[in-house]
Amino acid sequence: MNAEQLQKTLRASQYAELVLGNHSTFLEQDYAIDQFINPLTTQQIQHVVQTSLDHLTDEATWMRELRILRARLMFRWIWQDANQLTDVVTLTRELSDFADAAICAAKDFARIPLVAKHGEPVGYNGKVQDLIVVAMGKLGAQELNLSSDIDLIFAFDEQGETNGRKCIDVQQFCILWGQKLIYLLDHISADGFVFRVDMRLRPWGDGSALAISHVALEKYLSQHGREWERYAWIKARIVTGGKMGEELLDMTRPFVFRKYVDYSAFEAMREMKAMIEREVLRRNIEDDIKLGAGGIREVEFIVQVFQLIYGGSKLELQDRQCLVSLHHLGEVGLLDTQAVIELEDAYLFLRRVEHAIQALNDQQTQSLPTEPELRQRIVDTLAFSDWDAFLETLNAKRAKVIHQFEHLIKEKEPDPLIESFSQLEKQLEAVLDDGAKNLVHEFWYGHALKKLPAKAVQRLKTFWPHLIEAILQSNKPQTALLRLMPLVESVLRRTVYLVMLIESKGALQRLVKMATVSPWICEELTHYPVLLDEFLSMDFELPKRQDLEDSLRQQLLRIEIDQVEDQLRVLRLFKKSNVLAVAASDVLAESPLMKVSDALTDIAEVSVNATLNLAYQITAKKHGFPLDAEGQRCSTDHTAFTVAGYGKLGGIEMGYGSDLDLVFIHYMDEQSDTDGQKKISGFEFAIRVAQKFMSLMTTQTLDGRVYEIDTRLRPSGEAGLLVTSLKAFEQYQLKNAWLWEHQALVRARSIAGEQSLRDKFEALRCRILIQPRDEAKVREEVLKMRQKMKDHLGSSKEQQKDGIFHLKQDAGGIVDIEFMAQYAVLAWSGANSDLAHYSDNVRILEDAANAGCLSSDDATALIQAYLSERAESHRLALANQSMQVNAADWFDTREVVCKLWQRLIDPTATFALERE
Incomplete structure (x- = not known):
């Protein structure tokens, strides 16, 4: 073993010191010694992973062996990098090959217990489904760095069900499969981890299903795929899934690479660049060699913008790897030779610096260290005389990247789009604060409008004065404008909606009124613009139960029983569109609260x-x-x-x-x-x-x-x-x-x-x-449960002292009334069976009065308090506001409820309500 090389390795990496301390035998293993110099092929890496895990059935042992193997390989890669026994391309390829092998091994290991429990996942086409693992980002391009996360997307070919005794659908099987795969690689044990797994690039990101079908992914990309996702999918690569996976990837290509020359990519690049620059300033990460000016990301952006513009017609530009595509850009004449040389040189240097930073402590970071000791380690690893000499070289290379980037992506002067309807604009400005004025300015001069077809821009310019006129007639013009602008932006490429609103002045006025009352309604329309179709044709009456049943039945009759994706779409749009109709009737026709609740309950029951x-x-x-x-x-x-x-x-x-x-x-x-x-x-x-x-x-x-x-x-x-x-x-x-x-x-x-x-x-x-119960025991149990809810869900003592009242959970609120109604049924229905007939609070209280268990005055008072508090909570929900309100406004109502609570449930209770 070369002692000088070992010393360099340990100098380059505190992590390597830790590994050697935990695994001193690494230096004695023939495998490690032989492979410190020679590169590993893909097949060799696969073999090493397979032989390390062969015949292991115990999960803890399997995880430990893979983590130890990862530590051994990381030690080797740091050794090679510190002693310049490898190059960036070879190192990143080997790292990526190991990630691929680890993913495949984890996928196979995770499948065994799932199949034993649920059976094989079989699609409706009769084929056993595989978990398609799509590698994104650095792993997709086989450019993984020393301490990279791995960005993954899980998919499957077709919906169906498993064929075991505990049957679940294919999507749920694949979700469980993916969760286990992540755990096997990502979980930090005493032996460390294998790879941190990031799933945020999947459709809809965090909070969405972990695995998606081919059909659902295709629909998502065609209908909702965003510009940044086109960049992300350039690097997509199938790790597992075979032919099904390749077919899925082929499906994504038209989304990424347009058949025509797509100059809109320049605008998207400017927008993404501006976003990153804001993030750099916000997080103060100018010294980040990836995200900072002239960093790795800018080299990638330069390559990717050409890929998106010309990739549809020049297939050689569809390569995932940055340097390969960079050379192709030179070959087809899109970048001159000098630019290619400078960008490649800067990219390789920046990636080497990235590895030096990450080797220090096996951390996913690209920021230059501030500690003198860590800086000196990097200087030694990269063979510079001192930190200033290193910075001089680094800044020179970054400056060349900045020059190329700014030359490629030049900001254009804003081109005003608004015709001179100055009087309305002046009236609008008079009611807007500076923040709102800036938002309007950004809307008209932002990138979104620059990418619109001329016809769409003209429609928007025609619509805008109508919108301002309707907004100025409202009682909250700024509120209406700020809530409606995201909706207008969401339909900019579906401007037929704008035409319909121009032609239907009443519909536009109703939309503005709804915006002033309910941000929730605006958000629903913004997220699902298809609901505008329903809104524009509404009569604003509450939907009737029979109409709801007929409508949903007719829609589902047109769908085959195995067309699950279409069934999902119908069910969701049925619910959303009808709830929107109820909300519109609630706001615009001022429908009574109980009628609104009845309608919302009908929608739920019909859906169920x-x-x-x-x-x-x-x-x-x-x-x-x-x-x-x-x-x-x-x-x-x-x-x-x-x-x-x-x-x-x-x-x-x-x-x-x-x-x-x-x-x-x-x-x-x-x-x-x-x-x-x-x-x-x-x-x-x-x-x-x-x-x-x-x-x-x-x-x-x-x-x-x-x-x-x-x-x-x-x-x-x-x-x-x-x-x-x-x-x-x-x-x-x-x-x-x-x-x-x-x-x-x-x-x-x-x-x-x-x-x-x-x-x-x-x-x-x-x-x-109606079983006979001990009334005292019922009172005791109800009181105990109510106290638990207050302790966990009610306002804090400090909030109550500050005059805050939680409409639902605090004393005198909705839950107190609900509990009194439930107490009435449990305590008194043994002698009065009619009390157990209804499930809603109002009729329970009415029946309690009819049975003589409550006085008519008490029942009426409770019902009125209940309806008042529910109506206010309902209004707050529409306004996206908290249930915590000003206690002084509810003194009389709470006093009625609290006194009855004291009489019925807790004679020892005292209430210190004060009228302000």
């Missing part, structure tokens, strides 16, 4: 019914029908399945952002098999129906999701089964349920499924609720 029907049909098509609990064959009409709604849905009190609290109940023979070719038990059939229902309802798509679903109110909560038989539900409620679960049952009702089973559920619910 249609989704349950789809889930049942999809499951039955694959597995046949089960037997019911009485031995009769189930069918499309005789489903032996129901869905119970709890909470706001059960209480017919849905709001705009409400999720759905659901419990699934079946009446099937759990042991008997279905009558299809792929037989499963009745129990598994019921589970699969519920799982498919959840997938249809909650999967994130381009159009969002239908609803958030919460199933924690099922027997035994999250530890319980997703679906419960009616008999098991009955036994649990009668023998094992806590009182708070009976309290939740007060607000439950069956909302979907077979009517005979729904009737059985309702009868059981009443039977459970």
